[in-house]
Amino acid sequence: MTGQVNRRVHEADSAVVDKAVRAARQAAPGWAALPVAERATWMRRLSEGIEARFDDLVAAEIADTGKPLEQTRTLDIPRGAANFRAFAEIAAQRPSEAFHLTDVLSYTVRRPLGVVAVVVPWNLPFLLMTWKLGPALVAGNTVVVKPSENTPGSAALFAQICADVGLPPGVVNVIHGYGTTGQLLVSHEGVDGVTFTGSTRTGSSIMKSVADRVKPISFELGGKNAGLVFADADLDRAVEGSVRSVFTNGGQVCLCTERLYVERPIFEEFCARLAEKAASVTPQPMISAEHREKVLSFYALARDEGAKFLTGGGAPEGPGYFVEPTVVTGLPESSRFNREEIFGPVCHVSPFDTEGEAVALANDSDYGLAATLWTTSLDRAHRVAQRLEAGLVWVNTWYLRDLRTPFGGVKLSGIGREGGTQSLDFYSEPTTITIKLESADE
Numbered sequence: 029m030t031g032q033v034n035r036r037v038h039e040a041d042s043a044v045v046d047k048a049v050r051a052a053r054q055a056a057p058g059w060a061a062l063p064v065a066e067r068a069t070w071m072r073r074l075s076e077g078i079e080a081r082f083d084d085l086v087a088a089e090i091a092d093t094g095k096p097l098e099q100t101r102t103l104d105i106p107r108g109a110a111n112f113r114a115f116a117e118i119a120a121q122r123p124s125e126a127f128h129l130t131d132v133l134s135y136t137v138r139r140p141l142g143v144v145a146v147v148v149p150w151n152l153p154f155l156l157m158t159w160k161l162g163p164a165l166v167a168g169n170t171v172v173v174k175p176s177e178n179t180p181g182s183a184a185l186f187a188q189i190c191a192d193v194g195l196p197p198g199v200v201n202v203i204h205g206y207g208t209t210g211q212l213l214v215s216h217e218g219v220d221g222v223t224f225t226g227s228t229r230t231g232s233s234i235m236k237s238v239a240d241r242v243k244p245i246s247f248e249l250g251g252k253n254a255g256l257v258f259a260d261a262d263l264d265r266a267v268e269g270s271v272r273s274v275f276t277n278g279g280q281v282c283l284c285t286e287r288l289y290v291e292r293p294i295f296e297e298f299c300a301r302l303a304e305k306a307a308s309v310t311p312q313p314m315i316s317a318e319h320r321e322k323v324l325s326f327y328a329l330a331r332d333e334g335a336k337f338l339t340g341g342g343a344p345e346g347p348g349y350f351v352e353p354t355v356v357t358g359l360p361e362s363s364r365f366n367r368e369e370i371f372g373p374v375c376h377v378s379p380f381d382t383e384g385e386a387v388a389l390a391n392d393s394d395y396g397l398a399a400t401l402w403t404t405s406l407d408r409a410h411r412v413a414q415r416l417e418a419g420l421v422w423v424n425t426w427y428l429r430d431l432r433t434p435f436g437g438v439k440l441s442g443i444g445r446e447g448g449t450q451s452l453d454f455y456s457e458p459t460t461i462t463i464k465l466e467s468a469d470e
């Protein structure tokens with residue numbers, strides 16, 4: 029985030045990828061054979077291992093990303109520990125399915141996929157990695173993880189934590205590298221399934237890499253999330269909540285709002301208050317020079333297309349890949365600014381006149397990850413939420429998560445759902461066993 033080198037990691041070539049996959053394959057039968065309660069105990073040990081290295085993990089995550097200390101201490105690293113605990117509980121308490129007709133009994137057993145490739149991005153490196161590892165491991169899979177080339181630190185430390193708590197060798201393997209390493213991993217014939225969080229473009233490329241072997245895939249991809257603010261909203265909450273949903277982590281969260289639609293009677297007041305708050309948000313560095321250039325190119329595009337900047341629009345002087353928190357208005361829906369994921373501290377605000385128009389505007393996107401709506405009408409909240417084409421809808425809040433609920437997106441935002449039993453379903457395959465019961469001679 030400043031261009032300075034803070035650590036060096038080894039770039040895995042095909043020989044290293046092969047070694048990691050072989051290690052995972054070797055460990056797979058033994059790990060899968062453990063009772064689920066025992067694997068759940070390992071998950072709790074990993075969680076304790078994370079807590080024991082809490083400060084080191086916080087430091088590694090901040091050195092790689094430039095995140096604020098407060099967010100890293102209260103969200104990124106604690107959620108990592110919570111992910112292992114949550115999936116230990118969910119898996120240990122999960123009932124199996126059975127269907128019983130008079131003379132037919134069917135029941136389902138679930139088997140792990142085997143070796144799972146875990147490929148993750150740079151924006152919430154530890155949180156997103158552990159969100160996949162918890163369910164994959166407790167379901168009985170072994171894993172090869174490839175963190176982003178931008179953020180190898182917390183994953184490298186996590187590999188050490190696995191060794192420190194005595195996890196059997198080969199169950200978790202961490203390799204580093206660019207997209208080329210990721211591609212070697214996902215297409216390796218020893219990999220049985222792929223779980224990926226990252227951009228839609230990379231997701232599409234991975235899909236092609238695994239097509240020949242028809243490997244199961246779980247994809248959490250990009251977003252272009254809408255926020256709807258109705259005139260009956262609690263304006264203080266709507267402004268405060270929108271500031272969070274646009275600017276958290278410098279806008280580098282897949283769930284961040286980039287398109288705000290505000291009912292016309294409160295449009296001017298909402299814009300003025302949002303811009304005022306946005307101007308006081310402390311800028312956070314973008315992950316890389318390249319990403320900063322991308323965000324700034326969208327600011328330039330908005331300027332070229334005649335947008336009105338309510339605040340921001342530039343980059344502060346000095347070291348670090350900072351850009352200004354920015355609010356713009358006045359662009360058509362067809363602008364690339366309103367259609368493509370920018371992934372920076374920026375949103376566009378437009379007015380709307382009717383509920384139907386608001387829903388249509390929100391749904392007019394190639395993406396469908398998350399949406400947020402602000403209203404005090406209970407009827408409207410339910411009515412609108414159910415019409416939004418998004419995997420996640422928040423009402424009068426944002427990024428409030430119960431880890432048992434399905435998480436993921438529709439359209440270009442992904443395939444499948446993570447969270448709770450949905451994760452466990454992806455990381456295992458059911459076999460249905462059906463028995464014909466003969467009636468006893470009376």
Ligand code: NAD
Binds near residue numbers: 152209
């Ligand atoms: P990215 O797609 O560039 O990279 C993600 C990972 O994939 C990295 O580890 C990268 O090295 C690897 N990779 C790149 N090319 C590959 C290939 N051909 N085969 C295999 N692996 C390859 O994404 P990013 O820039 O790191 O992350 C930002 C993106 O992630 C944004 O689009 C954001 O919306 C998305 N994201 C989505 C969610 C979600 O839950 N839906 C969460 C966080 C981030």
